[in-house]
Amino acid sequence: MTTPQTVPVVACLLGTLLLTSCSGQAAPAPENTPSPTPETTKTPTVVLDYEEEPEPEDEEEPPPPPIKPDRSLMEKMSCDAFEPEAPEDINVRFGNYTRSTQVKVGEGLIPGEEWWIVALELPADDSRDAGIRSFLTTEPGPPIPYVSWIEIGGDDPWGPVEWSRKKLVVAESALTKAHECLGVKPEG
Numbered sequence: 001m002t003t004p005q006t007v008p009v010v011a012c013l014l015g016t017l018l019l020t021s022c023s024g025q026a027a028p029a030p031e032n033t034p035s036p037t038p039e040t041t042k043t044p045t046v047v048l049d050y051e052e053e054p055e056p057e058d059e060e061e062p063p064p065p066p067i068k069p070d071r072s073l074m075e076k077m078s079c080d081a082f083e084p085e086a087p088e089d090i091n092v093r094f095g096n097y098t099r100s101t102q103v104k105v106g107e108g109l110i111p112g113e114e115w116w117i118v119a120l121e122l123p124a125d126d127s128r129d130a131g132i133r134s135f136l137t138t139e140p141g142p143p144i145p146y147v148s149w150i151e152i153g154g155d156d157p158w159g160p161v162e163w164s165r166k167k168l169v170v171a172e173s174a175l176t177k178a179h180e181c182l183g184v185k186p187e188g
Contacts (some may be wrong), residue, residue, distance in 0.1 A: 001036050009105055009121070013136065019124055021140050035117045035138070036138075044085075046098060046151060053096075066167045067157075067169055067171075067172040068172065069167070069169070069172045069173040069175070069176040069177075070173050071173075072168075073169070073170060073173040074173045074174075074176060074177045074180075077103050077104070077173065077174055077177045078103070079101040079102070079103055079177060079178060079181035080101065080102050080103070080140075081100075081102070081103075081172075082100040082101055082102040082118050082120075082140065083136070083140075084139060084140070085139075090120075093149070094118075094122065095122045095123075095125055095133075096122070096123070096134060097120035097121055097122050098121050098122070098123060099120075099121040100116065100118065100119065100120045100121065100182075100184060101118075101178050102116045102118045102119075102140050102178065103116065103117045103177045103178045103181075104116050104140075104174065105117060105136065105170055105171045105174045106139040106170060108138075108163070109162075109166075113138060114138065115136055115137065115138055115171070116136075116137055116138070116139070116140045116174075117134060117135070117136060117137075117152070117171065117174040117175045117177075118134070118135045118137050118139065118140070118178070119132050119133070119134045119135075119175075119178040119181075119182055119184075120132065120133050120134075120135075121182055132179060132182060132184055133151065133153070134150060134151070134152045134153060134175055134178065134179070135149050135150060135151055136148075136149075136150045136152055136161060137149045137150070137172060140179045152175060156174075158171070158172070
């Protein structure tokens with residue numbers, strides 16, 4: 001921003017620069033002018049006319065409400081026997097389950113990739129208490145190049161799953177259905 005006082009100063013500086021750059025020498029000082037000293041040299045003061053905006057406060061967004069099952073969807077779902085192609089691999093990875101069930105969730109983000117909820121009832125062992133462990137998996141579906149097993153549980157059960165809220169309601173409904181089929185009462 002320029003003010004009426006800064007225009008002559010800027011013009012004078014530009015003129016001096018032009019003279020200096022054309023001659024290759026410093027502009028000659030007028031003969032009657034004493035050489036500047038720190039006491040006589042004045043630096044023009046530039047005042048910027050603006051207001052600093054306050055920093056926005058880091059407000060944490062409230063967490064979304066928990067995913068709740070949809071009973072009307074659950075009525076259309078069925079619990080099927082979980083029959084893995086390699087049960088010994090399941091036992092090695094997760095423990096020797098005593099009962100199990102699976103409920104189809106449906107297609108995930110990749111077209112043709114089917115997802116299921118698998119719930120396994122496991123006896124107590126050295127690493128955990130007896131109980132139900134639940135997974136979102138592609139295991140029971142048609143053969144694909146890889147199989148995913150995502151454990152569902154804890155404080156943020158769907159945290160590792162990047163689906164839409166609508167799709168997560170379907171998955172939560174399948175999870176609740178699988179637990180009910182194993183005789184586990186839903187929480188809440």
